[in-house]
Amino acid sequence: MADETVKKEDDGTNEVKEQVQAGPQSEALTMVVQAQAAHVGQAEEEEEVALSFPIYHMKKGIQLPETGMYFVIGSNGIFVHKPSKIGRSLVPVEGISFLERVPSFIMPSLPKLPKRVVCQAVAFFRQVFHTHRSEAGVVIYYNADQKDFILWCPRQKVSSGSCDYDRNDSGQNEPALRGYNIVGTIHSHCDFQAFHSGVDVSDEELYDGLHITIGNVDKDAFSMCSSFVQHKTREVVEPEFCCLGLIRQEDAWASKSQWISFNRTNYYTLDLDPEEQKLVQEDAESIRKFWMPKVEKKSYGWTGGMGFHSKKNDGSGGNYGLF
Numbered sequence: 001m002a003d004e005t006v007k008k009e010d011d012g013t014n015e016v017k018e019q020v021q022a023g024p025q026s027e028a029l030t031m032v033v034q035a036q037a038a039h040v041g042q043a044e045e046e047e048e049v050a051l052s053f054p055i056y057h058m059k060k061g062i063q064l065p066e067t068g069m070y071f072v073i074g075s076n077g078i079f080v081h082k083p084s085k086i087g088r089s090l091v092p093v094e095g096i097s098f099l100e101r102v103p104s105f106i107m108p109s110l111p112k113l114p115k116r117v118v119c120q121a122v123a124f125f126r127q128v129f130h131t132h133r134s135e136a137g138v139v140i141y142y143n144a145d146q147k148d149f150i151l152w153c154p155r156q157k158v159s160s161g162s163c164d165y166d167r168n169d170s171g172q173n174e175p176a177l178r179g180y181n182i183v184g185t186i187h188s189h190c191d192f193q194a195f196h197s198g199v200d201v202s203d204e205e206l207y208d209g210l211h212i213t214i215g216n217v218d219k220d221a222f223s224m225c226s227s228f229v230q231h232k233t234r235e236v237v238e239p240e241f242c243c244l245g246l247i248r249q250e251d252a253w254a255s256k257s258q259w260i261s262f263n264r265t266n267y268y269t270l271d272l273d274p275e276e277q278k279l280v281q282e283d284a285e286s287i288r289k290f291w292m293p294k295v296e297k298k299s300y301g302w303t304g305g306m307g308f309h310s311k312k313n314d315g316s317g318g319n320y321g322l323f
């Protein structure tokens with residue numbers, strides 16, 4: 001829209017005015033075009049004209065000019081100051097239309113989660129499921145200097161559809177976790193599929209990092225999905241691209257179905273040699289001893305804490321009841 005309108009400059013400003021719809025942003029655009037028209041003959045690039053409008057950062061005590069056109073960036077967005085024949089205004093705009101679009105990106109700088117860490121999460125979720133028929137969650141800590149991951153199990157109240165962490169048990173004051181930072185979470189979906197539930201998505205938005213969901217923990221091949229969140233923007237990432245040692249299994253239900261199957265997740269087993277298997281068994285014992293006592297079955301009506309919820313059917317596009 002912006003390019004198209006600005007190009008109209010050659011045809012004269014009157015036509016441009018007709019093209020532009022009413023509204024602060026489009027009026028601002030008209031002003032740009034008019035300014036450009038005024039510069040015709042001075043051989044200025046249109047960007048230079050556009051960029052000649054000042055952009056102010058809204059700070060305490062700032063004295064904004066009372067004349068001229070300019071933009072102001074504040075905590076509540078971008079605003080344009082616009083003088084006109086009937087007065088002047090400082091009103092919100094969605095963007096500065098004559099500038100180029102900003103290409104957004106998320107570029108994680110984390111190694112993949114080691115196999116043993118994934119195993120610890122799976123072992124914990126299996127134990128919680130067998131004991132409480134409930135979900136559970138762990139926090140992923142990472143030490144960038146040592147390139148080392150540690151899972152932390154916060155005290156939590158669990159049920160079949162939710163898991164609430166105790167905020168006071170985030171692990172942040174643990175001496176063993178000095179030098180480590182929280183880089184994500186892993187939570188379970190009991191014996192149903194891993195998927196990004198609506199509540200998961202809104203929970204994840206609050207925490208930058210890697211978020212993994214593991215489902216079907218009652219089966220040898222568990223389901224798994226993962227996403228990376230940075231400043232409320234989520235990118236779904238395939239589990240193999242963020243965890244080591246996963247072997248993708250076929251989805252028997254979807255493979256056999258005669259119908260195109262939506263909302264299926266991927267199923268995995270872990271590639272462990274006998275040595276690693278021994279280690280995983282030892283870890284499972286430690287989990288039973290140290291993590292399981294921190295898990296309490298939620299009594300009805302308990303609320304509070306940092307929550308990871310999921311529902312079998314939360315309207316996020318699922319035919320989950322069918323599977």
Ligand SMILES: [Zn+2]
Pocket residue numbers: 187188189195197200213308309310311
């Ligand atoms: Zn969930």
